[in-house]
Amino acid sequence: MDYTQILLRPVISEKATFVKEEDGQVIFYVHDKANKIEIRKAVEDAFKVKVTGVNVVRRKPMPRTKFGKVTGKVPGFKKAYVTLAEGDKIELFEGV
Structure with missing residues (x-):
């Protein structure tokens, strides 16, 4: 699967903002069949970050x-x- 099929959309809520600030985590809704390895590669390819x-x-x-x-x-x-x-x-989450 391509990363555009794995990562459906980011979660933007109060809890997601709190988790991002406290733990350095971001939250995504993902495809039902995606596993952890595919999710890791999709985020690294899409945003050029280290997971x-x-x-x-x-x-x-x-x-x-x-x-x-x-x-x-x-x-x-x-x-x-x-x-x-x-x-x-x-950068998608900055200023939210």
């Missing part, structure tokens, strides 16, 4: 209920917490 670690979190799909009845399904996703080397940063 020291990758942690993956998966949330399974859940039923959507309204007034006790199942009305649909909330889709699941896969997130990757990418730890960058000391001194490296991704």
Whole structure:
């Protein structure tokens, strides 16, 4: 897979900003079939940085209920917490 297919979009939220400032990690939504090695190579190729670690979190799909009845399904996703080397940063996240 190409890195444009592996990295779907960055996570920009309060928690993601806090993790970036405290631990030097950036968070991406990634393809469901991507593994840690592919995610590491995709981030290094896309942003020209050195990655020291990758942690993956998966949330399974859940039923959507309204007034006790199942009305649909909330889709699941896969997130990757990418730890960058000391001194490296991704310009996409600066100023957010």
